[in-house]
Amino acid sequence: MKKMMNGIKKGFSKFIDGIKTRWQNADFSPKAFKTSVLKHKLSLFYLFLSLAVTLVTGIQYHRFRHTDPVFVTGPGVVDIQRLSDYYEPLEGTYGDADIYVLGTQNPDEPSILVLGGVHPNEPASQVAAVVLMENLIVEHGTVYIILETNRSAFSLSHPQEATPEWYSIETPFGERRFKYGSRGTNPVDQWPVPEVYIHQSGQTLSGVDTRNLNRAFPGTENGTYTELVAHAIAEFVRQKDIIITLDLHEASPEYAVNNALIYHEKVRATGLASRTYLNLELFWGIWDDRFAPIKLEISPRNLRGLTHRELGDYTNTLPFLAETSNASQGRIRGAMSESLIVDGYDKFYERATALGILEVDHSEAVPLDERVARHIQTFKELINAYNSLQGTWTGDLEYYSRGLFDIEYNDLNFTTVYDRGIGAFLLDPEDS
Ligand SMILES: [Zn+2]
Known part of the structure; x- marks a missing residue:
């Protein structure tokens, strides 16, 4: 202890001596004075420069946050609800997303929830949801569509x-x-970001995943903002007694689970996953090999916080998650651009395909038209699978039998979206 005190004393007197010496040796000549003023000017310049950068980026950020894209309410939409209708604390917050309702809303008929934009850097997820919302007419059953699931x-x-x-x-x-x-x-809606994210199950992940909605399910009432949003969605699924949930995503091409349909193990007994898989294989079989592969994956029990795990565990719904391959999300892509998002060509992924290190084919462009078309066809085949199987279920599975979906697709399928482009299926905001 005494040694430590002596050390502190010594350090302090050294510090004082240093100031004394600098004062004694200070140069008060006019030349030195000029240099010091120049230094002063330079630091003022940097101060103004950083303020200017802050102002410009601040205005840009503010404009982005407060400008919404135009979604045109489709002719089949009968109601627009909000997440806060199912979990009130979200009311008035930025993440209180709209829920588009198409169909009868009769609880004795089948229902499906489509989640678009759980990850807003996966464009096919949102655009496929928009195309469904703007085109479907639901005569029997109900289709609920969220376009901006993690709106924040x-x-x-x-x-x-x-x-x-x-x-x-x-x-x-x-x-x-x-x-x-x-x-x-x-982060404006949820701050600070901890070093380690501890999911309510006890699972630990990197701190950034605290903000990842697809690691926050089933959510909780006294958690982070992301966990509140997850809770609201789970609450919606419970209150509406949703039969099927389809969560739309994209993945970087090097990710192993790609062009895949992932489902909770309780789906297995219904045969819905395998029938959807067969329907898709049959459909894509008419195309060349490039479109054929679709993988079925069962949700890992030890990977927590995802829709296909937690909505399956904590609600009655049968959860599915679909992935398409998006080069703009990848780590080995070249320069990021709007063309990479929409046209989907990247020379590094073309090279990676030639080297055989990718499980998906990026030898040519994989445009947004194709990725959205995949999601649309997956939705259709899931509905077809439900319609062809639901009468066969007995015992506990009878719970999932509520008659057939009757949906008009307005000519919407993989082929038409791929051939004519997404634009042919988007509505004109002027007409709405
Ligand atoms: Zn995702």
Whole structure:
């Protein structure tokens, strides 16, 4: 202890001596004075420069957060609800997303929830949900569609990845613009970000995953903002007694689970996953090999917080998650651009395909048209599978039998979207 005190004393007197020496040796000549003023000017310059950068980026950020893309309410939409209708604390917050309702809302008929934009940096997820919302007419059963599931994450982009804030889709009446958002909740809505994220199950992940909605399920009432949003969605699924949940995503091409349909193990007894898989194989079989592969994956029990795990464990719904391959999300891509998002060509992924290190084919462009078309066809085949199987279920599975979905698709399928482009299926905001 005494030694330590002596050390502190010694250090302090050394510090005082240093100041004394500097004062004694200080140069008060006019030349030295000039140099010091110049230094002063330089630091003022840097101060103003940083204030200017803050102002410009601040205005840009504010504009992005408060500008919404135009979604045109489709002719089949009978109601627009909000997450806060099912979990009130979200009311008035940025992440209180709209829920588009198409169909009868009769609880004795089948229901499906489509989640678009759980990850706003996966564009096919949101655009496929928009195309469904703007085109479907549901005569029997109910289709619920959320376009901005993690709405807060649509309020910031990835500036350090040089991602464009918006991308455009050509349509016969002009362009429709969509936001390329972030993977995680905006820190403005949820701060601070801890070093380690501890999921309510006890699972530990990197701190950034605290903001990842697809690691926050089933959510909790007294958690982070992201966990509140997850809780609201789970609450909606419980209150509406949703039979099927289809969560739409994209993955980087090097990710192993790609062009895949992932499902909770309780789906297995219904045969829905395998029938959907067969339907898709039969459908894509008419195309060349490039479109054929679809993988079925069962949700890992030890990977917590995902829709296909937690909505299956904590609600009655039968959860599915679909992935398409998105080069703009990948780690080995070249420069980020709007064209990479929409046209989907990247020379590094072409090379990676030639080297045989990818499980998906990026030898040619994989455009947004194709990725959205895949999601649309997956939705259709899941509905077809449900319609062809539900009468066969007995025992506990009878719970999932509520008659057939009757949906008019307005000519919407993989082939038409791929051939004519997404733009042919987007509505003109002027007509709404
Ligand atoms: Zn995702």
